[in-house]
Amino acid sequence: MTDAKTPPRRTKRRRFDSFDRGEVLAALLFLAPALVALALFRIVPAASALVTSLKNSVVLVGVSSSFAGLDNYKTLLTSSEFWGSVKTTLLFVAIVVPAQTAAALALAVLLTQKIPLARAWRLFLFLPFSVPLGISPLIWGAALRPDGIVNSALVAAGIGTQPFFTSPTQALPSIMLVVSWIGVGYWMVFLIAGLQDIPNTYLEAAAIDGANWWHRFWHIVLPLMRRPLAFVLVANTVANFILFAPIQVLTGGGPRRSTNLIMFDAYQNAFVVGDRATASAQVVILLIIMLSIVILQFRLLSADGRA
Amino acid sequence: MARKGRGLGRFLLRYVLTVLAAVVALMFFLPFFWMVSSAFRPAEEIFAFLSPLSPYALIPKTLTLENFAQLFGGRLGRNVFNSVLITVLTVTIGLVICSAAAFALSVLRFPFRSAVFAVVVVSFLIPFDAIAIPLADTFRTLGLQNTYAGLVLPAIGDGLAIFVLRQFFMGIPQEMKEAARVDGAGWWTIFWRIYAPLSKPALIGAGLILFLGQWQAYLWPLLIITEPSMQVAPVALSQFVGQYEFNFGALFAGATVVSLIPAVILLSLQPYFVRSVSSQGLKE
Numbered sequence: 001m002t003d004a005k006t007p008p009r010r011t012k013r014r015r016f017d018s019f020d021r022g023e024v025l026a027a028l029l030f031l032a033p034a035l036v037a038l039a040l041f042r043i044v045p046a047a048s049a050l051v052t053s054l055k056n057s058v059v060l061v062g063v064s065s066s067f068a069g070l071d072n073y074k075t076l077l078t079s080s081e082f083w084g085s086v087k088t089t090l091l092f093v094a095i096v097v098p099a100q101t102a103a104a105l106a107l108a109v110l111l112t113q114k115i116p117l118a119r120a121w122r123l124f125l126f127l128p129f130s131v132p133l134g135i136s137p138l139i140w141g142a143a144l145r146p147d148g149i150v151n152s153a154l155v156a157a158g159i160g161t162q163p164f165f166t167s168p169t170q171a172l173p174s175i176m177l178v179v180s181w182i183g184v185g186y187w188m189v190f191l192i193a194g195l196q197d198i199p200n201t202y203l204e205a206a207a208i209d210g211a212n213w214w215h216r217f218w219h220i221v222l223p224l225m226r227r228p229l230a231f232v233l234v235a236n237t238v239a240n241f242i243l244f245a246p247i248q249v250l251t252g253g254g255p256r257r258s259t260n261l262i263m264f265d266a267y268q269n270a271f272v273v274g275d276r277a278t279a280s281a282q283v284v285i286l287l288i289i290m291l292s293i294v295i296l297q298f299r300l301l302s303a304d305g306r307a
Numbered sequence: 308m309a310r311k312g313r314g315l316g317r318f319l320l321r322y323v324l325t326v327l328a329a330v331v332a333l334m335f336f337l338p339f340f341w342m343v344s345s346a347f348r349p350a351e352e353i354f355a356f357l358s359p360l361s362p363y364a365l366i367p368k369t370l371t372l373e374n375f376a377q378l379f380g381g382r383l384g385r386n387v388f389n390s391v392l393i394t395v396l397t398v399t400i401g402l403v404i405c406s407a408a409a410f411a412l413s414v415l416r417f418p419f420r421s422a423v424f425a426v427v428v429v430s431f432l433i434p435f436d437a438i439a440i441p442l443a444d445t446f447r448t449l450g451l452q453n454t455y456a457g458l459v460l461p462a463i464g465d466g467l468a469i470f471v472l473r474q475f476f477m478g479i480p481q482e483m484k485e486a487a488r489v490d491g492a493g494w495w496t497i498f499w500r501i502y503a504p505l506s507k508p509a510l511i512g513a514g515l516i517l518f519l520g521q522w523q524a525y526l527w528p529l530l531i532i533t534e535p536s537m538q539v540a541p542v543a544l545s546q547f548v549g550q551y552e553f554n555f556g557a558l559f560a561g562a563t564v565v566s567l568i569p570a571v572i573l574l575s576l577q578p579y580f581v582r583s584v585s586s587q588g589l590k591e
Contacts, residue, residue, distance in 0.1 A: 019416060019417060019418060020416070023417065023494070024417040030410055030415065031407070031412070031423065033404040033407065034404045034405055034408035035408065035423070035464075036464075037404065037460070037461075038466060039426075042438065042466070043430060044445075045445065046433050046438050048445070049440070110327065110328050110331075113321075113324055115321060115325045115328055117328075120332070121328045124333065124335055124336040125335045125336075126577070127339050129573070130566050130567075130569040130573055130574075131562065132522060132525070132540075132541040132566065132569070133525050133541070135541050135544060135561075135562045135565060137545075138558060138562065139338060139341075140338070141548075142558070143341065147357065148354070149341065149360075152360045155360070156359065156360040181335065192581075241434075242436045242437055244525065244526050245526070245545075248525075248529075263436065270440045271530075276441075276444070280440070
């Protein structure tokens with residue numbers, strides 16, 4: 001705790017004895033609580049999911065589970081039910097993420113124009129996010145009941161009653177509606193912050209040069225929005241891959257497995273069927289699919305332009 | 308944004324954009340409004356006025372607080388208390404341990420610093436819900452089922468919060484630390500008296516990350532809490548649906564309470580949150 005001097009030039013590789021012992025000890029104490037928490041509650045369970053997924057899935061009472069290698073993965077990958085939930089999850093993410101991101105960007109652009117009450121409109125769009133994820137599906141469940149308020153509005157509009165969550169074709173789109181109601185305003189807020197960071201002089205200069213609105217958006221705004229867009233795209237993808245609460249509250253995976261996303265199926269396997277090994281294998285596969293897509297998104301967004 | 312308006316064309320465009328913004332915003336607001344207005348009306352009125360549809364379907368004909376009275380007279384008052392308590396604990400403990408770690412990772416020099424930082428980054432790439440199932444088994448064997456500790460512990464170490472705070476601390480000039488060292492200040496003093504007070508925006512941002520993580524939690528409390536009086540409000544409300552004492556009035560009242568708390572906090576602190584996550588947080 002005595003040496004306060006820092007070397008004027010930082011060398012990349014420093015030998016251990018060049019560290020101040022007091023400082024290293026302090027660092028250890030500062031880091032310890034958070035690192036222990038991260039290790040115990042994030043990294044160890046992730047590793048244990050991987051280990052459990054390699055164990056025997058049929059556990060008899062009193063018999064400890066034994067190593068089964070990749071058997072659970074083989075069983076899953078040859079099961080048409082599992083492929084069904086993989087397809088449903090991918091379809092869900094492939095529609096919801098681009099749709100939400102595009103809507104959030106369009107609204108961010110709209111609400112940064114000089115229009116009356118823009119701040120109030122932003123607030124209205126953001127409010128749904130403050131409803132906890134376990135609660136908003138309950139509200140929508142009540143609103144979309146066969147005899148609920150939405151159907152009565154549809155009847156009044158001459159469209160007629162819709163089954164929503166009770167129909168195999170409408171249940172997944174209805175879930176998409178619910179999660180977009182929650183998410184669009186939230187992601188919009190990040191894109192508005194990005195738009196406000198763009199120096200006005202850029203746009204003014206382009207306007208003087210005669211660039212029309214679309215050109216300015218496509219050639220100036222969009223390239224400068226790469227960072228906030230990448231954040232929204234990746235965070236939104238992750239959020240939708242692990243989506244759980246709306247499925248559990250509204251449909252329970254049905255009707256006819258039409259909303260059986262992988263995360264919900266894994267939960268069912270673990271706590272209803274009691275098959276931890278298969279559930280863990282499902283979570284591992286989910287993480288692999290999700291991380292590959294996230295890495296791909298990062299690649300695409302950094303490759304397609306300089307800056 | 309552009310130069311001067313071109314008379315009528317500009318005016319019309321502005322008019323159309325305003326109408327569009329208002330219509331979309333009101334569509335998003337309507338379900339929220341319906342939730343709040345249903346909370347303040349007698350339960351039997353909620354599904355009345357629907358066929359044929361009348362304006363009273365949205366606007367209460369009679370205002371009442373009976374739903375809130377029923378809600379807080381029952382178990383749900385306790386559940387709301389649980390939610391508030393564990394969120395306050397999570398944010399307080401989480402901010403202390405996350406900012407301490409961020410301080411070490413940005414200010415102190417020690418071996419394997421970048422390796423330790425890599426562990427932090429990896430930990431926030433694994434979504435918590437994905438590992439909740441194996442972790443819940445461990446917590447059950449440790450006897451942490453149905454305890455506040457079981458709800459709070461997994462949420463206090465947050466990789467994203469550490470990341471956001473570290474980025475902010477890196478922007479504070481090293482000279483301040485060096486001057487304080489010369490004056491004989493210890494590391495804790497430097498952290499607590501210099502870095503923490505200078506980092507209010509980042510602390511608010513990280514605090515909101517921790518707050519949202521806990522307040523929005525659904526799967527974890529569902530897995531770890533079986534005792535109804537220990538449950539958090541959102542899960543308790545969803546389990547309340549379908550019970551014999553269930554009525555929609557109390558559901559909407561509960562939903563309004565658990566939504567207005569984050570709404571007020573988010574709306575007042577939202578700029579800090581967005582700045583720290585999107586701008587600071589993603590700069591390399």
